[in-house]
Amino acid sequence: MITVENLSKSFPGKTSPVVALRDVSLDVSPGALYGVVGPAGAGKSTLARCVALKEKPDRGVVRFDGLNTAGLDGKRLREVRNQVAVLDMALHAERTAAGNVAAPLEQLGVDGPRRRARVGQVLDLLGLTQRAGQLPAELSKGQQRRIAIGRALAAGPTVLLADDPTGDLEPEESGTVLTVLDRARAELGVTVLVTTKDDSVVRRVCDEVAVLDSGRVVENGSVLDLVTDPTSRLADALLPSIDTPPAHAARYDRAADVVLVGFAAVGALLPEASIRFDIELATIGGGLTRIGDTPVARFRIGANGSQADAALAWIADRGAHVTQALDGPRRVAAA
Known part of the structure; x- marks a missing residue:
């Protein structure tokens, strides 16, 4: 589904370039919930932006179903980007929970009956049907996070990129957010790529994982395979x-x-x-x-x-x- 080949990315620094990614390669299976885990500054967010085609790498290739995205531009680039939803935590304060989920559908010109049906389906997935008419300020932080996920899923993407989806949440609310991501994968067939510094996210929901450190992938593969490897740092953490x-x-x-x-x-x-x-x-x-x-x-x-x-x-x-x-x-x- 998603193939990253030898991806490198650096940014200008005060005295020398800051290298964010160093020859990163990974394969994300269709329908997987794939975790990229590592400490702050490991390059996780940069990798997510490159996969979302929001950031152009210095070297390397991102492929979707074998399609090399490096040479895409114009309409074709927009079409591919539209299949990749990026979780944006900021909600429209003046819109209800349902209104936030509906926003991307309105932008796409989806008619009223179909829009309402889709919003209802997504709110059910989120477990927030009863909160449909509430404003973000009336919701808990975890409920707001779930609404943000619902908004990202509303238009039916094939890939969801969630950068630190449980950051700053209490454990119970983190659990509900991860449940939504798992349901999105299982019920909607969405391939989910999660970046996190929290090993427990990998333990709870991820099928596959890459451990990123200083911009490099230091280990990757099936979570269950890695935990049986005595040399694996992930096994030691989980x-x-x-x-x-x-x-x-x-x-x-x-x-x-x-x-x-x-x-x-x-x-x-x-x-x-x-x-x-x-x-x-x-x-x-x-x-x-x-x-x-x-x-x-x-x-x-x-x-x-x-x-x-x-x-x-x-x-x-x-x-x-x-x-x-x-x-x-x-x-x-x-x-």
């Missing part, structure tokens, strides 16, 4: 931390860190290994989280018994990711 005193781990013949993905793995794999290999298997650190709707656990486990090594190998063979062996053999006897 998964429960492990803090086990060495003396605690020393009680076991073997100690290892494992990542379990999915209901079956999280719920049954460790108990089954304990029974199958007749070993004592205990969780001595870590915890459970969710990546979207998928349960993911990162545990430090301790194993006692002559078949501890075989049990850990069996666990790995069945989809768990044994990410770190912490201790060598101690009391394990030959089977």
